[in-house]
Amino acid sequence: MVELNHYLILSALLFGLGLIGFVVRRNSLIMFMSIELMLNAANLTFVACARHHVGAEGSVLALLVIAVAAAEVAVGLAILLALFRLKKTVNADEARELRA
Amino acid sequence: MIADLAQVAPIWMPAAGFLLVLLMETVLPQKDSSTALSLTQLSLLGALLLAFGPVANGDTTVFAGMLALDRFTMCFQVLIAGIALLITVSCESYFKGWKLAATEAYALILAAVTGMMLVVAARDLMVLFLGIELLSIPLYVLTAYRRLQDxxxxxxxxxxxxxxxxxxxxxxxxxxVYGASGSTLYAQVARAAGTSSTLFTIGTAMMLIGLGFKIAAAPFHHWAPDVYQAAPTPVTGFMAAAVKTAAFGGLLRLAMEVLPATPALLKGLSVIAGLTMIMGNLGALLQTNWKRLLAYSSVAHAGYLLIGVIATIVSPESDAVSAVIFYLFTYAIMTVCAFTIMVFFLRENREGQDLSSLRGLSRTHPYLAFGLALCFLSMAGIPFTAGFFGKFYLLLMAWKADMVALSVLLILTSLLSLYYYLRVVVTLYMKAPSGSRSPTIQSRALSAVTLACGAAILVLGLYPAPLLEFLH
Known part of the structure:
Protein backbone atom coordinates (compact mmCIF):
# COMPACT_ATOMS: atom_id res chain seq x y z
CA MET A 1 0.00 0.00 0.00
CA VAL A 2 1.44 3.34 -1.05
CA GLU A 3 0.89 5.91 1.70
CA LEU A 4 1.20 9.68 1.87
CA ASN A 5 4.68 9.41 3.37
CA HIS A 6 5.98 7.50 0.35
CA TYR A 7 4.85 10.30 -1.94
CA LEU A 8 6.36 12.91 0.34
CA ILE A 9 9.70 11.09 0.41
CA LEU A 10 9.67 10.76 -3.38
CA SER A 11 8.91 14.46 -3.81
CA ALA A 12 11.64 15.38 -1.32
CA LEU A 13 14.06 13.28 -3.38
CA LEU A 14 12.92 15.01 -6.57
CA PHE A 15 13.39 18.42 -4.94
CA GLY A 16 16.83 17.42 -3.69
CA LEU A 17 17.84 16.20 -7.16
CA GLY A 18 16.73 19.49 -8.68
CA LEU A 19 18.55 21.46 -6.00
CA ILE A 20 21.79 19.56 -6.55
CA GLY A 21 21.42 19.87 -10.31
CA PHE A 22 20.95 23.62 -10.05
CA VAL A 23 23.96 24.09 -7.83
CA VAL A 24 26.34 21.68 -9.58
CA ARG A 25 25.60 22.04 -13.30
CA ARG A 26 26.77 25.12 -15.20
CA ASN A 27 24.79 24.63 -18.41
CA SER A 28 21.91 27.11 -18.21
CA LEU A 29 19.44 24.75 -19.91
CA ILE A 30 20.20 21.99 -17.43
CA MET A 31 19.76 24.55 -14.64
CA PHE A 32 16.32 25.38 -16.08
CA MET A 33 15.45 21.70 -16.09
CA SER A 34 16.57 21.39 -12.49
CA ILE A 35 14.22 24.19 -11.50
CA GLU A 36 11.40 22.39 -13.31
CA LEU A 37 12.24 19.28 -11.30
CA MET A 38 11.90 21.28 -8.08
CA LEU A 39 8.56 22.70 -9.20
CA ASN A 40 7.33 19.22 -10.05
CA ALA A 41 8.31 18.05 -6.59
CA ALA A 42 5.86 20.67 -5.30
CA ASN A 43 3.22 19.44 -7.77
CA LEU A 44 3.62 15.85 -6.62
CA THR A 45 3.23 16.99 -3.02
CA PHE A 46 0.08 18.94 -3.88
CA VAL A 47 -1.54 16.03 -5.69
CA ALA A 48 -0.59 13.47 -3.04
CA CYS A 49 -1.88 15.69 -0.24
CA ALA A 50 -5.07 16.39 -2.18
CA ARG A 51 -5.74 12.65 -2.21
CA HIS A 52 -4.87 12.40 1.46
CA HIS A 53 -7.20 15.27 2.43
CA VAL A 54 -9.87 14.05 0.00
CA GLY A 55 -10.48 17.27 -1.94
CA ALA A 56 -9.86 18.71 -5.35
CA GLU A 57 -8.09 21.83 -4.06
CA GLY A 58 -4.57 20.42 -4.16
CA SER A 59 -4.97 19.16 -7.73
CA VAL A 60 -6.16 22.60 -8.84
CA LEU A 61 -3.14 24.16 -7.17
CA ALA A 62 -0.88 21.78 -9.09
CA LEU A 63 -2.47 22.95 -12.35
CA LEU A 64 -1.86 26.56 -11.33
CA VAL A 65 1.80 25.80 -10.63
CA ILE A 66 2.16 24.21 -14.08
CA ALA A 67 0.72 27.35 -15.71
CA VAL A 68 3.02 29.64 -13.73
CA ALA A 69 6.03 27.48 -14.54
CA ALA A 70 5.22 27.70 -18.24
CA ALA A 71 5.03 31.49 -18.07
CA GLU A 72 8.28 31.63 -16.17
CA VAL A 73 10.13 29.40 -18.61
CA ALA A 74 8.85 31.40 -21.60
CA VAL A 75 10.45 34.53 -20.18
CA GLY A 76 13.55 32.69 -19.00
CA LEU A 77 14.23 31.13 -22.40
CA ALA A 78 13.79 34.52 -24.09
CA ILE A 79 16.39 36.05 -21.78
CA LEU A 80 18.69 33.06 -22.31
CA LEU A 81 18.33 33.49 -26.07
CA ALA A 82 19.25 37.17 -25.80
CA LEU A 83 22.29 36.20 -23.75
CA PHE A 84 23.24 33.47 -26.22
CA ARG A 85 23.11 35.98 -29.11
CA LEU A 86 25.59 38.20 -27.30
CA LYS A 87 27.90 35.57 -25.85
CA LYS A 88 27.51 32.48 -28.09
CA THR A 89 27.40 30.21 -25.07
CA VAL A 90 24.86 28.91 -22.54
CA ASN A 91 27.45 28.30 -19.84
CA ALA A 92 26.38 30.20 -16.74
CA ASP A 93 30.02 30.73 -15.67
CA GLU A 94 30.63 32.84 -18.76
CA ALA A 95 28.15 35.42 -17.46
CA ARG A 96 30.56 37.36 -15.28
CA GLU A 97 30.76 40.91 -16.57
CA LEU A 98 29.04 42.28 -13.48
CA ARG A 99 31.70 42.78 -10.86
CA ALA A 100 32.49 45.38 -8.29
CA MET B 1 -18.27 37.69 -7.21
CA ILE B 2 -18.99 40.79 -9.31
CA ALA B 3 -19.52 42.86 -6.17
CA ASP B 4 -16.15 41.60 -4.93
CA LEU B 5 -14.53 42.76 -8.16
CA ALA B 6 -15.65 46.31 -7.54
CA GLN B 7 -13.95 46.24 -4.16
CA VAL B 8 -10.59 45.07 -5.42
CA ALA B 9 -10.21 47.81 -8.03
CA PRO B 10 -6.65 48.66 -6.89
CA ILE B 11 -5.66 45.15 -7.98
CA TRP B 12 -7.30 44.95 -11.39
CA MET B 13 -6.78 48.58 -12.38
CA PRO B 14 -3.07 48.18 -13.12
CA ALA B 15 -3.88 44.88 -14.85
CA ALA B 16 -6.43 46.64 -17.07
CA GLY B 17 -3.88 49.37 -17.77
CA PHE B 18 -1.33 46.71 -18.69
CA LEU B 19 -3.68 45.11 -21.24
CA LEU B 20 -4.73 48.49 -22.64
CA VAL B 21 -1.16 49.69 -23.13
CA LEU B 22 -0.19 46.46 -24.90
CA LEU B 23 -3.33 46.46 -27.04
CA MET B 24 -2.91 50.09 -27.99
CA GLU B 25 0.62 49.44 -29.17
CA THR B 26 -0.60 46.70 -31.55
CA VAL B 27 -3.86 48.21 -32.76
CA LEU B 28 -2.87 51.87 -32.99
CA PRO B 29 0.94 52.08 -33.15
CA GLN B 30 2.08 55.38 -31.67
CA LYS B 31 4.98 57.58 -32.69
CA ASP B 32 6.09 58.05 -29.12
CA SER B 33 5.18 56.61 -25.77
CA SER B 34 3.34 59.63 -24.36
CA THR B 35 -0.12 58.03 -24.71
CA ALA B 36 1.14 54.87 -23.03
CA LEU B 37 2.59 57.01 -20.25
CA SER B 38 -0.70 58.81 -19.66
CA LEU B 39 -2.61 55.51 -19.64
CA THR B 40 -0.11 54.04 -17.18
CA GLN B 41 -0.23 57.01 -14.87
CA LEU B 42 -4.01 57.16 -15.07
CA SER B 43 -4.45 53.53 -14.02
CA LEU B 44 -1.88 53.91 -11.25
CA LEU B 45 -3.57 57.06 -10.00
CA GLY B 46 -6.92 55.26 -10.09
CA ALA B 47 -5.47 52.37 -8.09
CA LEU B 48 -3.95 54.82 -5.61
CA LEU B 49 -7.22 56.63 -4.99
CA LEU B 50 -9.41 53.52 -4.92
CA ALA B 51 -7.04 51.87 -2.45
CA PHE B 52 -8.51 54.18 0.19
CA GLY B 53 -11.87 52.41 -0.27
CA PRO B 54 -11.57 49.72 2.44
CA VAL B 55 -11.12 52.30 5.18
CA ALA B 56 -14.46 53.87 4.33
CA ASN B 57 -16.23 50.50 4.16
CA GLY B 58 -14.61 48.82 7.15
CA ASP B 59 -12.44 45.67 7.15
CA THR B 60 -13.65 42.78 5.03
CA THR B 61 -12.35 39.82 3.09
CA VAL B 62 -13.41 39.01 -0.45
CA PHE B 63 -13.19 36.03 -2.82
CA ALA B 64 -13.94 33.41 -0.16
CA GLY B 65 -11.49 34.95 2.30
CA MET B 66 -8.53 34.92 -0.10
CA LEU B 67 -8.03 38.70 -0.21
CA ALA B 68 -8.14 41.03 2.77
CA LEU B 69 -9.42 44.57 2.43
CA ASP B 70 -8.32 46.39 5.53
CA ARG B 71 -6.14 49.25 6.71
CA PHE B 72 -3.02 47.15 6.29
CA THR B 73 -3.82 46.45 2.63
CA MET B 74 -4.70 50.09 2.10
CA CYS B 75 -1.39 51.42 3.48
CA PHE B 76 0.65 49.06 1.31
CA GLN B 77 -1.39 49.55 -1.85
CA VAL B 78 -1.22 53.33 -1.54
CA LEU B 79 2.54 53.13 -1.03
CA ILE B 80 3.10 50.78 -3.98
CA ALA B 81 0.93 52.76 -6.39
CA GLY B 82 2.66 55.96 -5.25
CA ILE B 83 6.14 54.54 -5.83
CA ALA B 84 5.15 53.25 -9.28
CA LEU B 85 3.66 56.61 -10.19
CA LEU B 86 6.86 58.45 -9.28
CA ILE B 87 9.01 55.86 -11.06
CA THR B 88 7.08 56.23 -14.33
CA VAL B 89 8.14 59.89 -14.36
CA SER B 90 11.83 58.98 -14.28
CA CYS B 91 11.20 56.16 -16.77
CA GLU B 92 9.97 58.73 -19.28
CA SER B 93 13.16 60.82 -19.12
CA TYR B 94 15.41 57.79 -18.94
CA PHE B 95 14.05 55.91 -21.93
CA LYS B 96 13.85 59.09 -23.98
CA GLY B 97 17.47 59.81 -23.14
CA TRP B 98 18.53 56.31 -24.16
CA LYS B 99 16.28 56.40 -27.26
CA LEU B 100 14.61 53.16 -26.21
CA ALA B 101 10.96 52.21 -26.71
CA ALA B 102 9.29 52.82 -23.38
CA THR B 103 5.79 51.46 -24.04
CA GLU B 104 6.62 47.86 -23.09
CA ALA B 105 8.41 49.06 -20.00
CA TYR B 106 5.26 50.81 -18.81
CA ALA B 107 3.21 47.69 -19.52
CA LEU B 108 5.67 45.54 -17.56
CA ILE B 109 5.68 47.96 -14.64
CA LEU B 110 1.88 47.79 -14.54
CA ALA B 111 1.98 43.97 -14.57
CA ALA B 112 4.47 43.97 -11.71
CA VAL B 113 2.31 46.44 -9.76
CA THR B 114 -0.68 44.08 -10.16
CA GLY B 115 1.39 41.33 -8.56
CA MET B 116 2.45 43.59 -5.71
CA MET B 117 -1.14 44.64 -5.02
CA LEU B 118 -2.06 40.94 -4.82
CA VAL B 119 0.82 40.08 -2.50
CA VAL B 120 -0.06 42.69 0.11
CA ALA B 121 -3.75 41.76 0.09
CA ALA B 122 -3.21 37.99 0.06
CA ARG B 123 -4.77 35.88 2.79
CA ASP B 124 -4.16 32.65 0.94
CA LEU B 125 -0.77 31.04 0.31
CA MET B 126 -1.59 30.38 -3.33
CA VAL B 127 -2.57 34.01 -3.94
CA LEU B 128 0.70 35.01 -2.28
CA PHE B 129 2.61 32.73 -4.67
CA LEU B 130 0.76 33.97 -7.74
CA GLY B 131 1.33 37.59 -6.69
CA ILE B 132 5.03 37.03 -6.15
CA GLU B 133 5.37 35.37 -9.56
CA LEU B 134 3.39 38.15 -11.20
CA LEU B 135 5.70 40.77 -9.73
CA SER B 136 8.89 38.80 -10.45
CA ILE B 137 8.44 37.76 -14.07
CA PRO B 138 8.00 41.30 -15.51
CA LEU B 139 11.02 42.39 -13.48
CA TYR B 140 13.26 39.76 -15.09
CA VAL B 141 12.38 41.31 -18.44
CA LEU B 142 12.73 44.88 -17.17
CA THR B 143 16.23 44.10 -15.84
CA ALA B 144 17.32 42.85 -19.26
CA TYR B 145 15.50 45.70 -21.00
CA ARG B 146 18.60 47.10 -22.71
CA ARG B 147 18.88 43.80 -24.53
CA LEU B 148 21.92 44.67 -26.66
CA GLN B 149 24.07 45.36 -23.61
CA ASP B 150 26.02 42.38 -22.25
CA VAL B 177 2.16 23.50 4.55
CA TYR B 178 -0.92 22.53 2.53
CA GLY B 179 -0.13 18.91 3.31
CA ALA B 180 0.04 19.68 7.02
CA SER B 181 -3.06 21.83 7.23
CA GLY B 182 -5.29 20.71 4.33
CA SER B 183 -5.83 24.29 3.20
CA THR B 184 -3.96 27.30 1.91
CA LEU B 185 -6.19 29.90 3.59
CA TYR B 186 -4.27 31.77 6.29
CA ALA B 187 -7.01 31.31 8.87
CA GLN B 188 -6.96 27.51 8.51
CA VAL B 189 -3.20 27.26 8.12
CA ALA B 190 -2.83 29.17 11.40
CA ARG B 191 -4.98 26.53 13.12
CA ALA B 192 -2.59 23.81 11.97
CA ALA B 193 0.38 25.91 13.12
CA GLY B 194 -0.55 25.15 16.71
CA THR B 195 -0.06 21.40 16.25
CA SER B 196 3.59 21.93 15.20
CA SER B 197 3.95 18.94 12.91
CA THR B 198 7.28 18.27 11.20
CA LEU B 199 5.67 18.81 7.82
CA PHE B 200 4.50 22.28 8.84
CA THR B 201 7.89 23.24 10.27
CA ILE B 202 9.80 22.20 7.15
CA GLY B 203 7.21 23.85 4.93
CA THR B 204 7.44 27.14 6.80
CA ALA B 205 11.22 27.07 6.64
CA MET B 206 11.13 26.48 2.87
CA MET B 207 8.64 29.31 2.39
CA LEU B 208 10.78 31.68 4.41
CA ILE B 209 13.86 30.73 2.38
CA GLY B 210 11.93 31.55 -0.79
CA LEU B 211 10.76 34.88 0.60
CA GLY B 212 14.29 35.52 1.93
CA PHE B 213 15.59 35.45 -1.64
CA LYS B 214 12.90 37.92 -2.71
CA ILE B 215 13.69 40.46 0.04
CA ALA B 216 17.44 39.85 -0.44
CA ALA B 217 18.08 38.72 3.13
CA ALA B 218 21.50 37.20 3.88
CA PRO B 219 22.64 34.56 3.04
CA PHE B 220 20.31 34.77 0.02
CA HIS B 221 21.34 38.26 -1.10
CA HIS B 222 24.18 37.65 -3.57
CA TRP B 223 22.05 38.38 -6.62
CA ALA B 224 21.13 41.89 -5.48
CA PRO B 225 24.33 43.85 -6.34
CA ASP B 226 24.59 42.32 -9.82
CA VAL B 227 20.93 42.85 -10.65
CA TYR B 228 20.85 46.38 -9.26
CA GLN B 229 23.93 47.24 -11.32
CA ALA B 230 22.51 45.75 -14.52
CA ALA B 231 18.96 47.11 -14.48
CA PRO B 232 18.08 50.52 -15.96
CA THR B 233 18.31 53.12 -13.18
CA PRO B 234 14.54 53.78 -12.79
CA VAL B 235 13.90 50.02 -12.75
CA THR B 236 16.53 49.59 -10.04
CA GLY B 237 14.73 52.25 -8.03
CA PHE B 238 11.44 50.44 -8.62
CA MET B 239 12.95 47.15 -7.45
CA ALA B 240 14.59 48.66 -4.40
CA ALA B 241 11.49 50.54 -3.27
CA ALA B 242 8.39 48.73 -4.53
CA VAL B 243 9.50 45.09 -4.57
CA LYS B 244 10.88 45.36 -1.07
CA THR B 245 7.66 47.00 0.10
CA ALA B 246 5.47 44.32 -1.47
CA ALA B 247 7.58 41.40 -0.28
CA PHE B 248 7.66 42.77 3.26
CA GLY B 249 3.91 43.36 3.04
CA GLY B 250 3.38 39.67 2.28
CA LEU B 251 5.85 38.60 4.95
CA LEU B 252 4.32 40.90 7.55
CA ARG B 253 0.82 39.54 6.97
CA LEU B 254 2.22 36.00 7.35
CA ALA B 255 3.87 37.11 10.59
CA MET B 256 0.60 38.59 11.87
CA GLU B 257 -1.71 35.74 10.96
CA VAL B 258 0.15 32.51 10.32
CA LEU B 259 3.67 32.18 11.68
CA PRO B 260 3.68 30.65 15.18
CA ALA B 261 6.03 32.15 17.80
CA THR B 262 8.00 28.94 18.28
CA PRO B 263 11.55 29.28 19.65
CA ALA B 264 13.04 27.58 16.57
CA LEU B 265 11.36 29.98 14.14
CA LEU B 266 12.26 33.06 16.17
CA LYS B 267 15.85 31.91 16.55
CA GLY B 268 16.16 31.19 12.83
CA LEU B 269 14.71 34.53 11.82
CA SER B 270 16.88 36.37 14.35
CA VAL B 271 20.01 34.77 12.91
CA ILE B 272 18.91 35.76 9.40
CA ALA B 273 18.13 39.33 10.51
CA GLY B 274 21.49 39.70 12.25
CA LEU B 275 23.38 38.19 9.35
CA THR B 276 21.53 40.43 6.88
CA MET B 277 22.45 43.58 8.81
CA ILE B 278 26.09 42.53 9.08
CA MET B 279 26.55 41.29 5.50
CA GLY B 280 24.70 44.25 3.98
CA ASN B 281 26.70 46.86 5.83
CA LEU B 282 30.06 45.10 5.45
CA GLY B 283 29.43 44.61 1.74
CA ALA B 284 28.57 48.28 1.25
CA LEU B 285 31.80 49.43 2.93
CA LEU B 286 33.97 48.41 -0.01
CA GLN B 287 31.79 49.43 -2.95
CA THR B 288 32.89 52.12 -5.38
CA ASN B 289 29.92 51.63 -7.72
CA TRP B 290 26.96 53.61 -6.40
CA LYS B 291 24.37 51.12 -7.65
CA ARG B 292 26.13 48.26 -5.90
CA LEU B 293 26.46 50.45 -2.82
CA LEU B 294 22.70 51.05 -2.79
CA ALA B 295 22.13 47.31 -3.37
CA TYR B 296 24.09 46.40 -0.25
CA SER B 297 22.44 49.24 1.61
CA SER B 298 19.03 47.82 0.65
CA VAL B 299 20.16 44.44 2.00
CA ALA B 300 21.06 46.17 5.27
CA HIS B 301 17.65 47.87 5.41
CA ALA B 302 15.98 44.48 4.87
CA GLY B 303 17.86 43.33 7.98
CA TYR B 304 16.50 46.22 10.05
CA LEU B 305 12.99 45.54 8.76
CA LEU B 306 13.26 41.85 9.67
CA ILE B 307 13.60 42.93 13.31
CA GLY B 308 10.16 44.51 13.01
CA VAL B 309 8.80 41.30 11.47
CA ILE B 310 10.17 39.24 14.37
CA ALA B 311 8.64 41.68 16.86
CA THR B 312 5.33 41.20 15.04
CA ILE B 313 5.52 37.41 15.38
CA VAL B 314 6.25 37.75 19.11
CA SER B 315 3.22 39.99 19.68
CA PRO B 316 0.93 40.28 16.63
CA GLU B 317 -1.21 43.02 18.21
CA SER B 318 1.69 45.36 18.98
CA ASP B 319 2.67 48.56 17.20
CA ALA B 320 5.52 46.73 15.47
CA VAL B 321 3.41 46.45 12.33
CA SER B 322 2.98 50.20 12.01
CA ALA B 323 6.69 50.71 12.81
CA VAL B 324 7.59 48.45 9.86
CA ILE B 325 5.12 50.21 7.55
CA PHE B 326 6.45 53.61 8.63
CA TYR B 327 10.00 52.43 7.93
CA LEU B 328 8.94 51.19 4.49
CA PHE B 329 7.33 54.57 3.74
CA THR B 330 10.49 56.49 4.63
CA TYR B 331 12.74 53.96 2.91
CA ALA B 332 10.65 54.10 -0.26
CA ILE B 333 10.73 57.90 -0.35
CA MET B 334 14.49 58.16 0.05
CA THR B 335 15.15 55.35 -2.41
CA VAL B 336 12.91 56.86 -5.08
CA CYS B 337 14.54 60.26 -4.47
CA ALA B 338 18.09 58.91 -4.78
CA PHE B 339 17.37 56.96 -7.96
CA THR B 340 15.44 59.83 -9.53
CA ILE B 341 18.43 62.11 -8.99
CA MET B 342 20.72 59.53 -10.57
CA VAL B 343 18.45 59.43 -13.63
CA PHE B 344 19.47 63.08 -14.25
CA PHE B 345 22.97 61.87 -15.18
CA LEU B 346 21.77 59.05 -17.42
CA ARG B 347 25.09 57.23 -17.55
CA GLU B 348 25.20 53.47 -17.15
CA ASN B 349 28.78 52.55 -18.02
CA ARG B 350 31.37 51.67 -15.42
CA GLU B 351 32.67 55.25 -15.11
CA GLY B 352 29.17 56.72 -14.91
CA GLN B 353 28.29 54.36 -12.08
CA ASP B 354 31.52 55.03 -10.20
CA LEU B 355 31.23 57.14 -7.08
CA SER B 356 34.11 59.31 -8.32
CA SER B 357 31.79 60.64 -11.03
CA LEU B 358 29.93 62.43 -8.23
CA ARG B 359 33.03 64.36 -7.10
CA GLY B 360 32.39 68.01 -6.36
CA LEU B 361 28.82 67.80 -7.54
CA SER B 362 27.92 70.49 -5.00
CA ARG B 363 29.79 73.03 -7.14
CA THR B 364 28.44 72.05 -10.54
CA HIS B 365 24.90 70.98 -9.55
CA PRO B 366 24.20 72.31 -6.05
CA TYR B 367 20.53 71.31 -5.91
CA LEU B 368 21.07 67.74 -7.07
CA ALA B 369 24.00 67.38 -4.69
CA PHE B 370 21.91 68.64 -1.80
CA GLY B 371 19.08 66.22 -2.62
CA LEU B 372 21.45 63.29 -2.92
CA ALA B 373 23.19 64.19 0.34
CA LEU B 374 19.80 64.40 2.03
CA CYS B 375 18.88 60.90 0.79
CA PHE B 376 22.12 59.38 2.01
CA LEU B 377 21.95 61.13 5.39
CA SER B 378 18.37 59.89 5.75
CA MET B 379 19.39 56.33 4.88
CA ALA B 380 22.08 56.58 7.54
CA GLY B 381 19.41 57.65 10.03
CA ILE B 382 20.74 61.10 10.90
CA PRO B 383 18.32 63.08 13.15
CA PHE B 384 15.96 65.56 11.43
CA THR B 385 15.58 63.25 8.45
CA ALA B 386 12.82 60.69 7.84
CA GLY B 387 15.25 57.77 8.18
CA PHE B 388 15.95 58.66 11.79
CA PHE B 389 12.38 58.12 12.98
CA GLY B 390 12.07 54.94 10.92
CA LYS B 391 15.05 53.41 12.71
CA PHE B 392 14.01 54.90 16.05
CA TYR B 393 10.58 53.23 16.03
CA LEU B 394 12.01 49.89 14.92
CA LEU B 395 14.53 50.08 17.75
CA LEU B 396 11.76 50.91 20.20
CA MET B 397 9.74 47.89 19.08
CA ALA B 398 12.78 45.61 19.27
CA TRP B 399 13.44 46.86 22.80
CA LYS B 400 9.79 46.33 23.85
CA ALA B 401 9.91 42.77 22.50
CA ASP B 402 13.06 42.10 24.59
CA MET B 403 15.31 41.55 21.60
CA VAL B 404 18.42 43.00 23.23
CA ALA B 405 21.01 41.38 20.98
CA LEU B 406 19.28 42.47 17.78
CA SER B 407 18.75 46.01 19.12
CA VAL B 408 22.44 46.34 19.90
CA LEU B 409 23.32 44.94 16.50
CA LEU B 410 20.99 47.44 14.83
CA ILE B 411 22.77 50.33 16.56
CA LEU B 412 26.26 48.99 15.84
CA THR B 413 25.63 48.25 12.17
CA SER B 414 23.93 51.64 11.76
CA LEU B 415 27.07 53.28 13.10
CA LEU B 416 29.09 51.23 10.63
CA SER B 417 26.83 52.38 7.81
CA LEU B 418 27.63 56.01 8.64
CA TYR B 419 31.06 55.40 7.12
CA TYR B 420 29.89 54.60 3.62
CA TYR B 421 26.93 56.98 3.56
CA LEU B 422 29.05 59.90 4.77
CA ARG B 423 31.78 58.97 2.31
CA VAL B 424 29.32 59.73 -0.48
CA VAL B 425 28.43 63.07 1.12
CA VAL B 426 32.14 63.90 1.44
CA THR B 427 32.62 63.03 -2.23
CA LEU B 428 29.76 65.34 -3.12
CA TYR B 429 30.89 68.30 -1.05
CA MET B 430 34.59 68.17 -0.24
CA LYS B 431 36.28 66.88 -3.37
CA ALA B 432 37.22 69.02 -6.35
CA PRO B 433 35.11 68.33 -9.46
CA SER B 434 36.87 66.01 -11.89
CA GLY B 435 36.89 67.02 -15.53
CA SER B 436 34.23 69.11 -17.16
CA ARG B 437 30.71 69.79 -15.91
CA SER B 438 28.76 66.58 -16.44
CA PRO B 439 25.67 66.97 -18.62
CA THR B 440 22.24 66.32 -17.13
CA ILE B 441 18.73 65.89 -18.49
CA GLN B 442 16.43 68.87 -18.28
CA SER B 443 12.98 67.78 -17.17
CA ARG B 444 10.48 69.68 -15.08
CA ALA B 445 8.61 66.51 -14.07
CA LEU B 446 11.84 64.91 -12.87
CA SER B 447 12.74 68.01 -10.86
CA ALA B 448 9.26 68.08 -9.34
CA VAL B 449 9.53 64.45 -8.19
CA THR B 450 12.94 65.12 -6.67
CA LEU B 451 11.69 68.23 -4.93
CA ALA B 452 8.61 66.46 -3.55
CA CYS B 453 10.60 63.48 -2.24
CA GLY B 454 13.31 65.70 -0.74
CA ALA B 455 10.67 67.81 0.98
CA ALA B 456 8.94 64.66 2.27
CA ILE B 457 12.22 63.43 3.79
CA LEU B 458 12.66 66.72 5.66
CA VAL B 459 9.02 67.04 6.74
CA LEU B 460 8.85 63.44 8.00
CA GLY B 461 12.15 64.02 9.80
CA LEU B 462 10.75 66.99 11.69
CA TYR B 463 7.10 66.04 12.06
CA PRO B 464 6.37 62.29 11.67
CA ALA B 465 3.25 62.24 13.87
CA PRO B 466 0.56 62.60 11.16
CA LEU B 467 1.89 59.71 9.07
CA LEU B 468 2.26 57.51 12.16
CA GLU B 469 -1.31 58.28 13.17
CA PHE B 470 -2.46 57.43 9.64
CA LEU B 471 -0.70 54.05 9.83
CA HIS B 472 -2.14 52.99 13.20
Missing part, protein backbone atom coordinates in the same frame (compact mmCIF):
# COMPACT_ATOMS: atom_id res chain seq x y z
CA UNK B 151 25.73 43.51 -18.68
CA UNK B 152 21.97 44.16 -18.78
CA UNK B 153 21.11 40.75 -20.25
CA UNK B 154 23.51 39.04 -17.89
CA UNK B 155 21.81 40.74 -14.94
CA UNK B 156 18.37 39.73 -16.18
CA UNK B 157 19.59 36.17 -16.68
CA UNK B 158 21.01 35.92 -13.17
CA UNK B 159 17.89 37.49 -11.70
CA UNK B 160 15.71 34.98 -13.54
CA UNK B 161 17.74 31.93 -12.47
CA UNK B 162 17.87 32.98 -8.82
CA UNK B 163 14.26 34.16 -8.86
CA UNK B 164 12.93 30.91 -10.31
CA UNK B 165 15.09 28.95 -7.88
CA UNK B 166 13.60 30.95 -4.99
CA UNK B 167 10.06 30.47 -6.33
CA UNK B 168 10.48 26.71 -6.31
CA UNK B 169 11.46 26.89 -2.63
CA UNK B 170 8.39 29.02 -1.94
CA UNK B 171 5.96 26.73 -3.76
CA UNK B 172 7.45 23.55 -2.30
CA UNK B 173 7.08 25.10 1.15
CA UNK B 174 3.47 26.01 0.37
CA UNK B 175 2.83 22.44 -0.81
CA UNK B 176 4.17 21.04 2.46
Missing amino acids: TAVEGGFKYFLIGAFASSFLIYGIAL
